[in-house]
Amino acid sequence: MEGHLVMSAKERRRLLVFDRVREGQLSVGAAARRLEISYRQCRRSYKRYRAEGAKGLVHLSRGRPSNRAKPKELRCEVLRQYEEKYEGFGPTLAAEKLSGEGLVLDHETLSHAGAWFWPRTNGRRGADAESTAVGESAGRISGSWSSLTAAITDGLDPGMRVRA
Numbered sequence: 470m471e472g473h474l475v476m477s478a479k480e481r482r483r484l485l486v487f488d489r490v491r492e493g494q495l496s497v498g499a500a501a502r503r504l505e506i507s508y509r510q511c512r513r514s515y516k517r518y519r520a521e522g523a524k525g526l527v528h529l530s531r532g533r534p535s536n537r538a539k540p541k542e543l544r545c546e547v548l549r550q551y552e553e554k555y556e557g558f559g560p561t562l563a564a565e566k567l568s569g570e571g572l573v574l575d576h577e578t579l580s581h582a583g584a585w586f587w588p589r590t591n592g593r594r595g596a597d598a599e600s601t602a603v604g605e606s607a608g609r610i611s612g613s614w615s616s617l618t619a620a621i622t623d624g625l626d627p628g629m630r631v632r633a
């Protein structure tokens with residue numbers, strides 16, 4: 470058994486469309502429109518698919534290191550300095566402090582290097598998110614909507630109406 474082929478969703482979609490072209494269900498022009506690419510690019514991709522199969526649709530740079538990647542030695546030195554001196558600093562401030570020591574890199578590079586992580590907020594913003602990061606409950610009310618409105622209306626005059 471050969472190794473597995475890792476494909477993105479876009480590449481899998483191309484594979485499905487090109488399978489239909491190969492079976493005669495779609496023309497190359499219709500495939501180009503469906504994939505939202507030019508006819509010429511579709512012809513090129515389909516030609517490679519016919520020659521190499523599904524492997525021909527996978528991006529050729531997959532698995533290769535980035536041309537912009539920092540050397541591994543720099544990464545190790547930055548992480549070591551961060552752990553020794555700047556533990557708990559955010560990525561921007563830590564990058565500024567490290568640049569003062571001759572280790573110049575962007576704050577995004579530092580956060581991608583694994584030195585710092587955003588606190589988990591589960592998609593919430595503002596005071597609720599900050600309290601979640603700290604671990605407090607921030608006065609959240611649990612229960613159904615009817616129990617919440619009943620709790621609110623208990624203290625109101627009988628003539629008052631609550632809009633839901």
